[in-house]
Amino acid sequence: SARLVVLVSGAGSNLAALLAAHDDPAYGARVVAVVTDRPDAGALDLARDAGVASAVVAPADFEDRAAWDAATAEAVDVFGPDLVVLAGFMRILSPAFVRRFAGRIVNTHPALLPSFPGAHGVRDALAHGAKVSGCTVHVVDEGVDSGPILAQAAVPVLDDDDEEVLHERIKVAERALLVETVGRAARHGIHVDGRRATLG
Ligand code: GAR
Numbered sequence: 001s002a003r004l005v006v007l008v009s010g011a012g013s014n015l016a017a018l019l020a021a022h023d024d025p026a027y028g029a030r031v032v033a034v035v036t037d038r039p040d041a042g043a044l045d046l047a048r049d050a051g052v053a054s055a056v057v058a059p060a061d062f063e064d065r066a067a068w069d070a071a072t073a074e075a076v077d078v079f080g081p082d083l084v085v086l087a088g089f090m091r092i093l094s095p096a097f098v099r100r101f102a103g104r105i106v107n108t109h110p111a112l113l114p115s116f117p118g119a120h121g122v123r124d125a126l127a128h129g130a131k132v133s134g135c136t137v138h139v140v141d142e143g144v145d146s147g148p149i150l151a152q153a154a155v156p157v158l159d160d161d162d163e164e165v166l167h168e169r170i171k172v173a174e175r176a177l178l179v180e181t182v183g184r185a186a187r188h189g190i191h192v193d194g195r196r197a198t199l200g
Contacts, residue, residue: 002029002186005081007072007089008036012043014087014108017175018182019050029186033079035072037091053079059091069094076101085182086140090119095142103192105140106185108178110170112136112152117145122167131157133166135174137181139190139197148197150190151181 004022008015015034022030034047034054047054055075062068072093076084077100086093086107098105111121113136118124125133134154141147153173157166181199188200 001025001027002082003032003080004029004083004085004182004186005033005035005076005079006031006043006085006087007076008034008041008043008087009038009090010041010043010088012041012046012088013171014175014178015043016046017179018085018087019046019052021179021183027183027186029083029183032081033076035075037068037072037089043088066094069097073097073100083182083185085178087178092144093140098140098142103139103190106150106182106190107138107140107145107147108174109136109138109145110167110174112154113138113145113149121145122170123163126157126161126163126166133157133170135170135177137178139192148192148195150185150197150199151177153177 006015018031021027031052034043036043036056039056039058044054057072057075059068084101084105109121111125112134116124132154136149137151138149139147155169155173184199191198
């Protein structure tokens, strides 16, 4: 089955969903390693409990961004990934990183791209007064949240939502979408034709 290396900065609920799915051989993919930029990431506990390898590549341990980025690429490459999954990874990877794993990096973003890219997709949709938001799983290119879209799911924005409540509603849809999309990508491959990406 396809080897997934998952990059995570936070709690790791999306990682947890992938770890729950990979126990089924029919899923066609398994998480072989978790790589994080944060020594305190909750995702490290999830990896340990699942018996999955992990690596911490913390920016503070490197002289500059380029050195951190190269070390992250090495840490990922060691595990021989078929797919690299950014599941709540909050740092921008360099063009060199993206080229090294070209067409094999997928990201999940908590908004309906191309609206509201960047670090605050949920907050920005709310501030804009959007009535619908959601999540996007896309192929990573050299821009920020700009790569070809693989899948999206919409959720309503309700009148009294705050960022936390809306994000939680999005994350319920997001976990299912990410698991489904990564599984299809693993089983059938990702095909990119210009801006348009398809699975299998
Ligand atoms: C997810 O909603 C993901 O889309 C978002 O962080 C959350 C991580 O949750 N990612 C970004 O905002 C990337 N810019 P998790 O750690 O519980 O999976």
